[in-house]
Amino acid sequence: MSSNQEAISKIIDFMASDHKILLVQGTNQNEKHSLVLEVIVTVPNPPKTVLFRANSKRNMDSFLNTIFPINTRYETGKPYKLRGGSTIYIDTINRASQQKSPRQVDVAVVYPVDSLNVESGDENLHDLLNRGARKIIFVSWTDNVDISWLDMHNPMKITYDAIEENPAYHSRVKEAVSKARRQTQIKNLPSYAARISSEYLVKMLCRGKCNGGRWAKLNKPYPGLRTLHNAELGEYTAICLKCGYEADDNYNWYRP
Numbered sequence: 001m002s003s004n005q006e007a008i009s010k011i012i013d014f015m016a017s018d019h020k021i022l023l024v025q026g027t028n029q030n031e032k033h034s035l036v037l038e039v040i041v042t043v044p045n046p047p048k049t050v051l052f053r054a055n056s057k058r059n060m061d062s063f064l065n066t067i068f069p070i071n072t073r074y075e076t077g078k079p080y081k082l083r084g085g086s087t088i089y090i091d092t093i094n095r096a097s098q099q100k101s102p103r104q105v106d107v108a109v110v111y112p113v114d115s116l117n118v119e120s121g122d123e124n125l126h127d128l129l130n131r132g133a134r135k136i137i138f139v140s141w142t143d144n145v146d147i148s149w150l151d152m153h154n155p156m157k158i159t160y161d162a163i164e165e166n167p168a169y170h171s172r173v174k175e176a177v178s179k180a181r182r183q184t185q186i187k188n189l190p191s192y193a194a195r196i197s198s199e200y201l202v203k204m205l206c207r208g209k210c211n212g213g214r215w216a217k218l219n220k221p222y223p224g225l226r227t228l229h230n231a232e233l234g235e236y237t238a239i240c241l242k243c244g245y246e247a248d249d250n251y252n253w254y255r256p
């Protein structure tokens with residue numbers, strides 16, 4: 001089976017399954033969300049209402065013009081027709097754009113999941129659950145950002161790679177992804193901290209044996225300084241990578 005056929009049959013499996021959340025990844029950068037939107041309306045018992053949630057209204061045209069081209073700008077709160085009789089609405093991951101979206105949605109497609117972090121991802125997921133979504137499909141663009149926040153919700157996962165259709169393109173994307181991953185590394189880390197993925201690193205004053213500034217490992221990915229400082233006591237913990245001291249004074253931690 002080609003990766004295209006395999007992705008199609010897995011999307012169909014997901015639609016018939018008890019799984020609520022799907023994550024579609026892979027090197028087929030601009031094809032994955034299109035494939036999802038095409039397949040979900042062809043299953044038996046297709047969704048009445050689909051919500052396509054993008055990272056920005058500016059990108060709507062390039063995301064959607066091959067799926068349901070229109071002559072004007074895509075607007076929130078407006079129903080558009082898809083094949084198979086389904087109705088699709090659009091909005092974005094920004095809350096202000098969601099006010100006109102239907103209160104009841106059958107299937108939501110969020111693209112690209114790369115634009116969400118642990119905070120905005122959680123916020124959007126709960127908004128879609130509150131709209132009664134039976135199925136929520138997150139689609140990645142390049143797979144070079146940390147989306148481990150989604151793992152807490154046990155998504156079914158599909159990989160749609162461009163490898164058979166276009167091996168050269170596939171390897172270019174893979175290369176870009178590993179380059180981007182390298183760029184997110186923090187520079188000049190001491191050797192005791194270098195083995196930890198940079199998403200989990202913060203600097204803190206270790207009040208254990210070290211009694212000094214040390215790199216520490218967070219219990220979950222670094223969410224940005226403001227969120228880290230505003231978090232309630234106990235939500236974040238950090239373990240000194242030198243002596244193992246566990247701290248919970250998150251309002252003191254930082255990234256140099």
Ligand SMILES: [Zn+2]
Pocket residue numbers: 206207208209210211214240241242243244245
């Ligand atoms: Zn220490």
